[in-house]
Amino acid sequence: MAEQEMIKKVLLVFLPSESGVDGARSLYGEKEENPFFSWFNRSLRAIIKQSQFAIPPLSLMILSSVDVPGVEQSICDMRFEEFPFEPSVSDRLPHTHLELVHEKNAWDLVGISVQTGMAKKAFELADQLRARGISVVLGGAHVTLFPESCRPHADVLVHGEADDLWKELLTDLASGSIKPDYHSESFPDLGQSRPVQKRALIKSRYFTTNLIQTGRGCQYSCDFCNVHLLNGRALRRRAISDVVSEVARFHEHDRRIFFFVDDSINADPLYARELFEKLVPLKIRWFGQATTTLGQQRELLQTFADSGCQALLVGIESIEPASRSAHKKNQNRAGELVKAITTIREAGISLYGSFIYGLDGDTLDTPAAILDFVRATKLDVPGINILRPTPGTQVFERLREEGRLLFDPLDITSYRYSFGQEMLYRPKNMSLDAFVESYSALTQELFTVKNAVVRGLSAPRAKSAVMLFNLFYTHLYALSRHDLQHQWKKRGK
């Protein structure tokens, strides 16, 4: 038998989410009767896609970097391509897939990363594949939290972070002894060297492929978040030398912007300072995510600016003290936020500030307070979300016990994860009617073409990206308001 035939072919699949930049897909799906708006929406969507705001799925980059003799891995990013079921679709496939679809059931194993809001779609694809005789492995957050709901749709389940498990699984696949379950006893030690490769990516598709993770875990316990449940409360860090050499290696082949995907890059200030001081000579430009505590970490803030930080996403979540305490958002106080944001912007870093409206301490006065806050801080990109009680989080359990969920808590796949403008629960201090109306009015006031231009021009850095993002949001929030009204009418109130 030729050696080529012995190679096991594994395809890692990324499903398009219905949130953020990709989320527009679901909103555009609504039938637009006005031909002009229909044309406008189609054109804008094409522009957004061509702008390539999309970034690659980091988890699949990490898994596809695991080398096991006798196994060949590819990535199928379904934001850009259909799943390659049949040989006839080969002409639409990226080069890396071409030789792998010449026969039916060419894949020895297909891996799908499952997020709760996308579980239904993932299960549908898994069922189709298994009906064709293709083995399916499911992993990701939903498998870790709800393995029983995944069991009927998979041959293999990977529970927890897969870094070490994936090597074991691929080795078993190569030797024909794959098991139905792979569990990790503890979180992987990120201090071990695991260089990330980009060989399975089609780089030109993405806004950037320079994605770097420096660590995992979060010591906080915000009740609407599952990061501390999935990745643990202890901060685990990669070795600084590994991160620096990865940045240098990526930068050599791709001069585009870097994105540090950690939930909070300043959570361990000593580590962050040492790392970013070492990155200064590389002269990269980067985006990342941080907490507003950075405003009080003056030396680290300066190091971030010196090392090429252009913009940071900060989770403001709420400026209402009652909401922050109701949802255990305790790591910084509401009264300190304006000063912190002003300080970070004065250091020359633009800020995307993410809010959640509809928390348990919010009232109908909250939108006016958010508007004042955005004006006072000159926040470069505001993001306004509705609370999303994701199954598995503490807030989901609490709202379920209080009878406030608007979806069936027993059917976790009925939880719809979209752009975030989704009525999934009853707010505490206002009627649903009043909430929907006030939310719509808030986003209408914040996102206008004029505001987008003003914010872009006054951003400390990344001015054109800030303007483009605001313009994009002006359009997307308009679609979202329409979608929210549509959901509302469908419910019959």
Ligand code: SF4
């Ligand atoms: S929202 Fe941010 S700070 Fe809060 S638990 Fe999640 S990752 Fe940690």
